[in-house]
Amino acid sequence: MGAGEAIGVDLGGTKMLVGVLGRDDEVVHRRIGASGGLSSDQVMELLEAELEIALAERPGVEAIGLGIPCTINRERGLCVSAANLPLRDVPVRDIVSERFGLPVSVDNDANAAVIAEHHSGVAAGADNVVMLTIGTGIGGGLILNGRPYRGSSGAGAELGHVVVDIDGPPCQANCPNRGCIEAIASGTALTAEAVAAAELAPDSGLGVALAEGWPISGRLVTELAEDGDRVAVEVLATIGRRLGAALSGLANIFDPDVIVIGGGVIAAGELLLGPARAEVRARALEPQNGVPVEAAAFGPDAGMVGAAMLARAELAAADGGVV
Known part of the structure; x- marks a missing residue:
């Protein structure tokens, strides 16, 4: 995918991960900034500030890749709309390229993540891949017949907004639906479930944490669960x-070689993935019920790594190389 160093950015609803991918696909720079609660201008200011830091540390960077959880017009480098970020019709590619004088690639963050896993992660060599990235929301990425699938308008593979319960909880931010996969299984949904469970079990570790004013988060729930707290x-x-x-339905639709789960929640490991696999085995049709469900090899860095890989690939293509 090209040999030069490239910056990859995974811009999420609560945090921004910025890294530099070295010539041998190693991460040689990595920083996390808080992106939650910011205006559109503030998000772009944070992005530019983090890129300045990365470029100061790695001045040999040749390209920048941006993975953003929004509908992308890739031809124009435009963030059309986002469910969990205040970005609408923002020409992010041109803004960043003009500011730093480097070629910039823009794609949906989950598309970037599945590209990384398909290139050299748990989905390497697979022809058909379904990936969900689970954080504040849930993003979806697809590899179909060996190629990323983006749909006719660039908005394809928004798997997190597949409705699985029409009477379910409201989805987040700009999504008008109820009972989306995101509404019931995202990091935000996990936190809501944890708070409700803690209130019903005040003597549990989770209940004590809530009573003492600890911020309830996926990380805290995972730590308590690993320590044996039954409620967590x-x-x-x-x-x-x-x-x-939800995955059983996606398995029935796409018949993938592998389903990959990325994002911060995979820190929970088998405490989360074990029950998920059991549901797929029980609910999906044969032979789709045997599809492997794997944690992303790049972990929460998959989107950042994939964005950098995409930037290098597009730079190589522009130079006459092979993507």
Whole structure:
């Protein structure tokens, strides 16, 4: 995918991950900034500030890749709309390219993540891949017949907004639906489930944490579950079962070689993925019910790594190379 160093950015609803991918695909620079609660202008200011830091540390960078959880017009480098960020009709490619004088690639963050996993992660060599990136929301990425699938308008593979329960909880931000996969199995849904469970079990580790004013987060739930707190274990199992039920439908539709789960929640490991796999085995049709469900090899860095890989690939193509 090209040999030069490239910056990859994974811009999420609560945090921004910026890294530099070295010539041998190693991450040689990595920083995290908080992106939650910012205006459109503030998001772009944070992005430019983090890029300045990365370029100061790695001045040999040749290209920049941006993975953003929004509908992307790739021809124009435009963020058309986003569910969990205040970006609408923002020409992010031109803004960043003009500011730093480098070629810039822009894609949906989950598309970037599945590109990384397909290139050299758990989906390497697979022809058909379904990936969900689970954080504040849920993004979806697809590899179909060996190539990324973006749909006719660039908005394809928004798998997190597939409705699985018409009477379910409201989805987030700009999504008008109820019962989307994102609404029941995202990091935000996990936190809501944990708070509700803690209120019902005040003597549990999770209940004590809530009473003492600890911020309830996926990380805290995972830590308590790993320490044996039964309520935290059940919260992760509940989210895992919901996720698995949704994955069984995606398995039936796409018949993938592998389903990849990325994003911050995979820190929960088998406490989440075990129940998800069990639901896929129980609910999907044969032979799709045997599809492997794997944690992303690049972990929460998949979107950042994929954005950098995409930038290098597009630079190589522009120079007459092979993507």
